[in-house]
Amino acid sequence: MSVLVFSSVLFATSIAAGLLGALTGLGGGVVIVPVLVLLFGVDIRYAIGASLVSVIATSSGAAIAYVREGLSNIRIGMFLEVATTLGALLGAYLTAKISGHWIAVIFGIVLLYSALSSFRKWPSSIPVGHVNPLARTLELSGTYPGPDGPEPYTAERVPLGFGIMFGAGTLSGLLGIGSGAVKVLAMDQAMKLPFKVSTTTSNFMIGVTAAASAGIYLSRGYIDPTIAMPVMLGVLGGSLIGTHILVKARVKTLRSVFAVVIIALGVEMIYSGITGRI
Amino acid sequence: MSKPTDQDVDISVAAMLRFGITLSALVVLIGGALYLRNPFVPIPNYHHFNSAGPSLSTIAGIFHGVVQLQPRSIIQFGLVLLIATPVARVVFCVVGFARQRSLLYVGISLFVLLILTYSLSNGAH
Numbered sequence: 001m002s003v004l005v006f007s008s009v010l011f012a013t014s015i016a017a018g019l020l021g022a023l024t025g026l027g028g029g030v031v032i033v034p035v036l037v038l039l040f041g042v043d044i045r046y047a048i049g050a051s052l053v054s055v056i057a058t059s060s061g062a063a064i065a066y067v068r069e070g071l072s073n074i075r076i077g078m079f080l081e082v083a084t085t086l087g088a089l090l091g092a093y094l095t096a097k098i099s100g101h102w103i104a105v106i107f108g109i110v111l112l113y114s115a116l117s118s119f120r121k122w123p124s125s126i127p128v129g130h131v132n133p134l135a136r137t138l139e140l141s142g143t144y145p146g147p148d149g150p151e152p153y154t155a156e157r158v159p160l161g162f163g164i165m166f167g168a169g170t171l172s173g174l175l176g177i178g179s180g181a182v183k184v185l186a187m188d189q190a191m192k193l194p195f196k197v198s199t200t201t202s203n204f205m206i207g208v209t210a211a212a213s214a215g216i217y218l219s220r221g222y223i224d225p226t227i228a229m230p231v232m233l234g235v236l237g238g239s240l241i242g243t244h245i246l247v248k249a250r251v252k253t254l255r256s257v258f259a260v261v262i263i264a265l266g267v268e269m270i271y272s273g274i275t276g277r278i
Numbered sequence: 279m280s281k282p283t284d285q286d287v288d289i290s291v292a293a294m295l296r297f298g299i300t301l302s303a304l305v306v307l308i309g310g311a312l313y314l315r316n317p318f319v320p321i322p323n324y325h326h327f328n329s330a331g332p333s334l335s336t337i338a339g340i341f342h343g344v345v346q347l348q349p350r351s352i353i354q355f356g357l358v359l360l361i362a363t364p365v366a367r368v369v370f371c372v373v374g375f376a377r378q379r380s381l382l383y384v385g386i387s388l389f390v391l392l393i394l395t396y397s398l399s400n401g402a403h
Contacts, residue, residue, distance in 0.1 A: 002320060003313070003318075003319050046327065060298065211365055211398075215399070218335055218361070219336065223334075224324070225350045232303075236299070
């Protein structure tokens with residue numbers, strides 16, 4: 001295959017991944033790794049390197065819109081980034097210790113989880129009401145625009161949320177993904193933050209978390225410029241198109257289709273990892 | 279001078295992010311165009327991982343290649359700019375929290391910055 005064909009096909013695939021990732025909220029990075037590994041036969045370490053770079057691009061791109069809306073909570077985000085960046089260092093360290101087969105299997109499981117969580121209707125968070133003293137000390141509160149004016153909120157179960165965030169960071173560093181689904185789980189379900197605040201703050205954190213493992217990836221040679229170039233430009237372009245076109249009516253169908261694709265890729269990753277083809 | 283609100287910090291952060299992404303995408307694009315000047319060269323072997331060596335995995339090596347207009351080094355330089363964008367964002371937050379006199383959060387953001395610096399200094403030598 002010539003470099004032109006490889007770059008063009010990868011660029012087109014990445015646009016599609018970025019577009020679908022933005023429309024469904026699952027992120028584009030999550031499909032880039034299995035596509036590179038299973039379809040293009042690229043070593044999984046190059047694949048996670050390219051994916052991580054595209055994750056930084058899309059999260060920073062989407063964050064421009066979110067921070068303007070003022071929905072993301074930078075204090076909560078910054079506090080939890082202590083957990084995610086430490087986790088990301090651990091994850092990036094583990095990629096060198098764990099064999100490619102196991103990384104493929106873990107990746108497959110995370111793909112299945114992401115797809116299933118996109119189907120699941122989370123029960124809306126009902127605050128317990130008593131103020132967490134840790135949340136007060138750390139000023140983990142804010143207001144968000146509700147139907148009847150600004151509604152205040154305060155984080156609950158701070159240590160649990162912090163712990164889940166450490167896990168999310170580890171997965172991000174190990175697999176080169178944003179692990180937004182796990183981050184939202186920590187904030188929405190564990191810390192009982194409003195859903196909109198959770199998703200936008202999660203996005204705020206993805207770029208910083210990814211940057212923490214990117215330095216280590218770079219020094220280990222996981223980031224190959226000739227693979228990362230079409231992936232980064234394609235995913236960024238696709239996600240920018242995705243956030244600007246409004247096809248809300250079709251998003252539900254699209255999400256189901258995309259989730260099925262992700263499930264198929266997840267099963268294939270696990271199978272290939274176990275049989276040693278990756 | 280009045281203390282800036284979180285919203286003021288957010289707006290400057292958004293402008294910085296836009297600048298960082300646009301710049302890095304442009305540099306990657308230029309490097310990519312140079313790389314594809316020889317479009318029919320076969321692709322390298324991506325099936326087996328072998329580290330690219332210091333020319334693409336250290337900041338000094340990348341700078342050296344950029345000066346020599348090596349296409350792959352230029353792409354890699356664009357990617358380093360991209361990685362630096364969220365780091366710059368944390369620096370903005372340190373400054374923003376300092377201007378709000380929020381000592382606790384200056385400390386927290388400095389700690390996050392320390393972790394990021396540790397990771398990136400891995401690539402510096």
